[in-house]
Amino acid sequence: MRKLILSLSLLWAMGGMAHAQFTYGTTGMLNMPTADMQRDKTFMVGGGFLEKHATPARWTYDTFNYYLNVTIFPWLEVAYICTLHKAVENDPAYGTGFWVPSTYGRFVNQDRNFAVRLRLWKEGWWKLWTPQIVLGANDALNNSWTEGSKIEMSSARMNGFYSRYYLALTKRLPLNNIGRLGLHAAYVYNRRKDYPLNGPAIGINFRFTLPNYHFLTETLNRFTLMAEYDSHTINLGAEYSFWKDHINAVIQFNRCRYFSGGLVLKVHLK
Numbered sequence: 144m145r146k147l148i149l150s151l152s153l154l155w156a157m158g159g160m161a162h163a164q165f166t167y168g169t170t171g172m173l174n175m176p177t178a179d180m181q182r183d184k185t186f187m188v189g190g191g192f193l194e195k196h197a198t199p200a201r202w203t204y205d206t207f208n209y210y211l212n213v214t215i216f217p218w219l220e221v222a223y224i225c226t227l228h229k230a231v232e233n234d235p236a237y238g239t240g241f242w243v244p245s246t247y248g249r250f251v252n253q254d255r256n257f258a259v260r261l262r263l264w265k266e267g268w269w270k271l272w273t274p275q276i277v278l279g280a281n282d283a284l285n286n287s288w289t290e291g292s293k294i295e296m297s298s299a300r301m302n303g304f305y306s307r308y309y310l311a312l313t314k315r316l317p318l319n320n321i322g323r324l325g326l327h328a329a330y331v332y333n334r335r336k337d338y339p340l341n342g343p344a345i346g347i348n349f350r351f352t353l354p355n356y357h358f359l360t361e362t363l364n365r366f367t368l369m370a371e372y373d374s375h376t377i378n379l380g381a382e383y384s385f386w387k388d389h390i391n392a393v394i395q396f397n398r399c400r401y402f403s404g405g406l407v408l409k410v411h412l413k
């Protein structure tokens with residue numbers, strides 16, 4: 144009984160181990176979705192530098208993004224994300240001659256999209272070992288499931304660049320006096336041919352929880368290490384938390400080599 148209570152306490156404590164996914168403006172790993180949820184009434188603002196390999200094919204250059212995100216209820220998260228467009232002579236979305244030559248090389252526009260995440264099942268609701276389940280979508284209003292319709296999602300010339308739909312599962316495991324292990328699996332779906340996200344995604348993250356607090360252990364305990372296959376690429380990265388998780392720095396190496404990085408500010412409104 145004592146071990147069961149201790150395990151439940153550890154799982155409850157890990158409820159705050161929800162990581163911000165700055166590439167998509169939501170909660171998640173690096174690029175793949177997870178079933179983690181932020182604390183109720185958590186407001187996040189963030190953004191960062193996106194190397195071109197971390198973006199859909201519409202971006203043939205490095206860019207930046209920013210987003211606003213709020214967990215309205217413990218089971219509902221919504222976000223608004225903007226990714227900057229640069230004026231280029233031969234734009235894959237608009238063609239040659241769309242932008243004024245004097246603006247070439249400058250950021251002149253932005254792609255806007257909404258995201259939503261709905262928790263269907265809370266971790267441990269039935270049995271201690273049952274995972275959390277989340278249904279979600281990015282760029283959810285652009286009908287990317289209807290290829291060939293009025294809104295065509297298979298070409299870089301069309302909108303809905305970040306469109307994806309997914310079902311994600313997450314299970315957290317405590318490793319006594321060492322850390323917390325997160326296991327994640329998802330099925331991701333869209334109909335884009337220029338940014339194919341169709342199939343399973345898997346990932347793992349690890350956060351230190353070392354005892355005997357001093358400078359070295361405190362520093363390590365702020366790190367989360369991450370590795371994933373997002374159904375398209377294999378990515379590695381890390382997150383570092385400052386100021387009691389209110390500020391988080393995230394770095395990722397898309398395809399294990401292309402660097403992107405961002406900052407996320409969290410405020411708990413309740």
